[in-house]
Amino acid sequence: MSDRTRIDWSTPAQLVVWPGDAAGERPTTTLREAVAESARIKAGVVWIVLADGHILRPGRIAELRAALPPG
Secondary structure, three states: OOOOOOOOOOOEEEEEEEOOOOOOOOOOEEHHHHHHHHOOOOOOEEEEEEOOOOEEOHHHHHHHHHHOOOO
């Protein structure tokens, strides 16, 4: 994820919403799925935690949403 020109959409990731929402703890998925799901969250602040420990903040998630390829 350090190279912003190449995004590995299949990297393991977990969507986290603060404060917690009714969905409870979310399973680990791919970055693609976590970014897509983040667009559906209406309340709270969304973060994505990658398998390597990096935490993607809301601003970066918005950038990834804009770059998300269809499919």
